Amino acid sequence: MLKRCIIAENRKLHASPIWVMFFVLPLISAAYGTFNYLQNLEILTERWYSLWTQHTLFYSMLFFPAMVSAYAAYLWRLEHMGHNWNLIMAAPVRPFMLFLAKFLIVVKLMCFTQLFVYLLYVICGRVFAGFDDWPPISTFFFMLRGIVGGMAVAAAQLLLAMVIRSFAVPIFLGLVGGILGMLLGSKGYALLWPYCLMQQGMNSNRSNDMLAGNMLPFLLACAVWLGAVFVIAGVMLNKRDVKA
Structure with missing residues (x-):
């Protein structure tokens, strides 16, 4: 069941307008970060x-939440059209499998985004900043940790996009969440x-590792937030009835 749902969600990405955002926002973030550094x-x-701090500060606070929010809202767009929720409730598939499939697709897009951001970081460092060596391996692990932390954001935005029919409102809430994240952090x-x-996870505003000695609490927090969103989504989908 899950495999079929993933295949169906993947089809939505063919010739999708979100690929424009995928390329443009990281390029803007990289250009701004490099300019600010120089x-x-x-x-x-x-x-x-x-x-790295200049490349990832605004990316992690604004661009990443906006992109993940757009990914999530786009994947829910078809279900919010007309009476397509009726098809979901009547389909021979557990509704939570649909949510999980969308989550895995967003995580896939998120991984591609992170790799693209890191590639731009390396290119800007070598070409524009004039570094003759390669970035420390720790920055690559910062990028991977960003994926782990970003899973909680992806799940939260999928939940918002599921319950809010508007395409723009979840994106706005994602931006608000990113700004609040900077303040609370x-x-x-x-x-x-x-x-x-x-x-x-991205270590976006300091040169020293913010998670040094605190990796376990970070991973536990990611797991707790992810589990909480999954439980809420599962309960809401199980209680949602067919609408006339």
Whole structure:
């Protein structure tokens, strides 16, 4: 059942307009981060690490939540048209399998996005910043940790996109969540808000590793938020009836 749902969700991505966002927003983020780094060389002295903070600060706070929100809203768009919810409730598939399939597709898109962001980071460092070496391996692990933290964001945005028929409102809420994540993270409450987890995983605003010695609490928080959203989505889908 899950495999068929994943195949169906994958078909929605063919010639999808979200690919424009996939390419454009990381390019804007990389251009802004590189420009900001080059304009502040007297302050940003840690080369690859400093460039990483500039590339990922606004990306993790604004661009990433917007992109994941758009991915989620686009995948739910068909179900919100007409009476397509009736087809879901009447289909020989558990409704939660549809949610899980959409989650896996968003995670796939998120992984591609993260790899593209990292590729742009390397290119900008070598070409525009003039570095003659390669980035520290730790920055690659920061990117991978961002995927882990981003799963909680993906699940939360899928839940919002499921219950809100509008395409734009979940994206706006994703942006608000990212900004709140930055504020809460700076106050030491990063584990209490899912949007903080992606920012913490990416190590987006510090050169030193924010998760040094705190990896287990970070992973537990990711698992708790992910599990909570899955439970809420499962309960809501099981209680949702066919609409006339």
